[in-house]
Amino acid sequence: QKEVEQDPGPLSVPEGAIVSLNCTYSNSAFQYFMWYRQYSRKGPELLMYTYSSGNKEDGRFTAQVDKSSKYISLFIRDSQPSDSATYLCAMSAGTGNQFYFGTGTSLTVIP
Amino acid sequence: DGGITQSPKYLFRKEGQNVTLSCEQNLNHDAMYWYRQDPGQGLRLIYYSQIVNDFQKGDIAEGYSVSREKKESFPLTVTSAQKNPTAFYLCASRLAGVGEQFFGPGTRLTVL
Numbered sequence: 001q002k003e004v005e006q007d008p009g010p011l012s013v014p015e016g017a018i019v020s021l022n023c024t025y026s027n028s029a030f031q032y033f034m035w036y037r038q039y040s041r042k043g044p045e046l047l048m049y050t051y052s053s054g055n056k057e058d059g060r061f062t063a064q065v066d067k068s069s070k071y072i073s074l075f076i077r078d079s080q081p082s083d084s085a086t087y088l089c090a091m092s093a094g095t096g097n098q099f100y101f102g103t104g105t106s107l108t109v110i111p
Numbered sequence: 112d113g114g115i116t117q118s119p120k121y122l123f124r125k126e127g128q129n130v131t132l133s134c135e136q137n138l139n140h141d142a143m144y145w146y147r148q149d150p151g152q153g154l155r156l157i158y159y160s161q162i163v164n165d166f167q168k169g170d171i172a173e174g175y176s177v178s179r180e181k182k183e184s185f186p187l188t189v190t191s192a193q194k195n196p197t198a199f200y201l202c203a204s205r206l207a208g209v210g211e212q213f214f215g216p217g218t219r220l221t222v223l
Contacts, residue, residue: 008151032210043117043201043214051210088153092210098169099144099212103153 001026006089006102015111019076023089023102026070030091033065035074038086038104048074079109114138115215117202122220124196132187132218134202141207143185147171148199160185161207189220197222
């Protein structure tokens with residue numbers, strides 16, 4: 001079983017839609033959770049960083065962590081064509097530990 | 112302007128050659144990482160370094176080597192022992208003791 005599972009999509013939505021991206025994980029020691037956005041042929045860009053459980057909001061983006069279910073989500077409100085990219089989830093158990101990544105979900109927002 | 116730089120952006124290698132990918136950061140980060148990204152496989156850890164003059168193998172270290180002589184630099188050598196080196200290589204860094212990791216722009220290596 002992989003440490004982190006992420007549906008690869010592709011996901012296609014109309015402009016203005018709410019997008020929900022999800023990852024599940026198996027290691028209960030994970031405490032740090034990240035979402036990255038990666039445009040084609042570019043390095044991943046950090047979008048959200050969350051410690052432990054709960055919600056975090058930044059503009060149109062909301063990250064949720066449910067440690068009891070080992071499930072994390074990223075919501076994108078009022079999606080824009082510029083949001084079209086691959087979204088990677090990542091997590092770590094803490095200082096000095098490796099990061100584990102999902103395989104990424106490809107999102108296309110249609111104008 | 113702080114950040115992580117990788118060079119070159121594109122690199123072509125002939126069979127049997129060693130090539131070195133550069134990664135430099137001016138963020139004063141302690142830890143640095145090298146990942147390989149292949150379609151449908153996500154990011155796989157090659158090597159990482161928590162401090163200068165120390166580094167550890169990741170999940171796919173065979174055929175690769177690294178050095179960490181300076182805090183800001185973590186070059187990766189892809190040796191001829193790496194049988195399938197064509198991939199997108201990403202360097203990352205983070206502060207010691209802090210969770211998030213930041214990435215460079217990547218180097219695309221192609222074997223001819």
